[in-house]
Amino acid sequence: ARGPVTPSGVYKAGQPLSFFLTKVHGIENKYNRFCTMDVKDILSPEMGNLTASCQFNYMFEVPWLMKQYPQQFRSKPLLLVHGFKGANKASLEADGAAYSNIRFCQARLDMPYGTHHTKMMFLLYDNGMRVVVHTSNMMEHDWFQKTQGMWISPLFPKLSKPSSTLGESPTGFKRDLLEYVGAYQAYQLKDWKDHIFHHDMSSARVFIVGSCPGRHAGDKKSHFGHMRLRRLLHDHGPEKELVRTWPVLGQYSSVGTLGPAKESWLCTEWLQSLATVKGTSCVPLMTIPLQLIFPTKDDVRTSLEGYPAGGSIPYSIHVARKQPYLHTFLHQWRSEGRGRSRAMPHIKTYGRPSPSGKELAWFLVTSANLSKAAWGAMEKKGSQLMIRSYELGVLFFPKFFEVKGAFRTTSDVDSIGGGVFPLPYDLPVTRYSKGDKPWIWDIAHKELPDTNGNMWCPP
Numbered sequence: 001a002r003g004p005v006t007p008s009g010v011y012k013a014g015q016p017l018s019f020f021l022t023k024v025h026g027i028e029n030k031y032n033r034f035c036t037m038d039v040k041d042i043l044s045p046e047m048g049n050l051t052a053s054c055q056f057n058y059m060f061e062v063p064w065l066m067k068q069y070p071q072q073f074r075s076k077p078l079l080l081v082h083g084f085k086g087a088n089k090a091s092l093e094a095d096g097a098a099y100s101n102i103r104f105c106q107a108r109l110d111m112p113y114g115t116h117h118t119k120m121m122f123l124l125y126d127n128g129m130r131v132v133v134h135t136s137n138m139m140e141h142d143w144f145q146k147t148q149g150m151w152i153s154p155l156f157p158k159l160s161k162p163s164s165t166l167g168e169s170p171t172g173f174k175r176d177l178l179e180y181v182g183a184y185q186a187y188q189l190k191d192w193k194d195h196i197f198h199h200d201m202s203s204a205r206v207f208i209v210g211s212c213p214g215r216h217a218g219d220k221k222s223h224f225g226h227m228r229l230r231r232l233l234h235d236h237g238p239e240k241e242l243v244r245t246w247p248v249l250g251q252y253s254s255v256g257t258l259g260p261a262k263e264s265w266l267c268t269e270w271l272q273s274l275a276t277v278k279g280t281s282c283v284p285l286m287t288i289p290l291q292l293i294f295p296t297k298d299d300v301r302t303s304l305e306g307y308p309a310g311g312s313i314p315y316s317i318h319v320a321r322k323q324p325y326l327h328t329f330l331h332q333w334r335s336e337g338r339g340r341s342r343a344m345p346h347i348k349t350y351g352r353p354s355p356s357g358k359e360l361a362w363f364l365v366t367s368a369n370l371s372k373a374a375w376g377a378m379e380k381k382g383s384q385l386m387i388r389s390y391e392l393g394v395l396f397f398p399k400f401f402e403v404k405g406a407f408r409t410t411s412d413v414d415s416i417g418g419g420v421f422p423l424p425y426d427l428p429v430t431r432y433s434k435g436d437k438p439w440i441w442d443i444a445h446k447e448l449p450d451t452n453g454n455m456w457c458p459p
């Protein structure tokens, strides 16, 4: 199959990878024709006859969300999984009270500074179930003029009886999804765990990479966060020789406090995980180029949205000031091939591209920004991994898509074919120019006007 084949046989994607970008409004149609989906496409009757759904997310505009469902699905049971507390929780629940089909599940956030970032849809149909793992908040602006990503599962058929072993995929998708959902320890998710038990997920070819709050020790240490990625790269990653000179790539829309020096966490613990190859994590980190993609002030200023795009790129001056070393790794947001150089990134992706960018040893699309809260930080001499937030992503390895060696890549998808990976941005990356500054959301930007002729004067 060439990706999600809807009942009418309409192909919404050109590849079995099922990795899409969201539709960007206001750009040439040709850039929204292949490997793109709008929120209404995902919820369309063409994907299945919906009987219930569950939306895991961070931010919700409830009236807008309800309008994204086709009229005939707006009365179906809808569970919203969030991490809000206090007034924010009350406000969200008040918004939902207007809809008798909406129920809520508040994810427990016991660690300070934790957030429920995970963005996932469970879509239950009369003939099966689909899982969508993505990067967009359930609010209009996130689906309008930004670069966002998603993985849409094949239709998982219903099993004749529930099973934790039947319906397992070569990547352990069903087991790992159940473990992730189980980590919430929430009674409101029991029915959805049962639905997962009841479906055959053997067609899933991606690995789940999740984070959940807690101090993970023993064998659980490699079940979440960057240690989960380290374990998967150790078990299924590229041959050491193949990627010896290949960069590690990180692309994200916000950054946490990573410590006073690159050796504090970024270029030691975190890079050690992402640079892991088949069979070993012992690679000379000094020889591994680290390439980070993060929008410049001018990328935001000249974007389709203008400076307001920066309202979803919350990099604080208080954090930036503490880690000037980070800026030496930064590269511009460039997506000429996908027509998205002016659609600011809210997608988060990580991978191992060849120096030319023509090949890719693995690729992760996730909710996780570049932060210790999301990826975890080792404690107690590396015996436990402390994670603050819920995050979720899916990891693509070539061999699980019948591709020998590395994926061939393209950032120009109008000729997408088997085994070619549709990148969200242009590779090789483009370093910041002299004078380029990273976008910072809580300082004024008044030197030059944005696309709409406005300046940026945060309160």
Ligand SMILES: O=C(O)c1c[nH]c2c(-c3ccccc3)cccc2c1=O
Residues within 6 Å of the ligand: 058, 059, 116, 117, 135, 136, 137, 311, 312, 313, 314
């Ligand atoms: O999970 C997500 O997608 C997002 C999570 N937090 C965001 C914030 C924020 C920053 C500091 C404190 C609280 C919220 C601001 C703007 C966009 C986002 C966002 O997009």
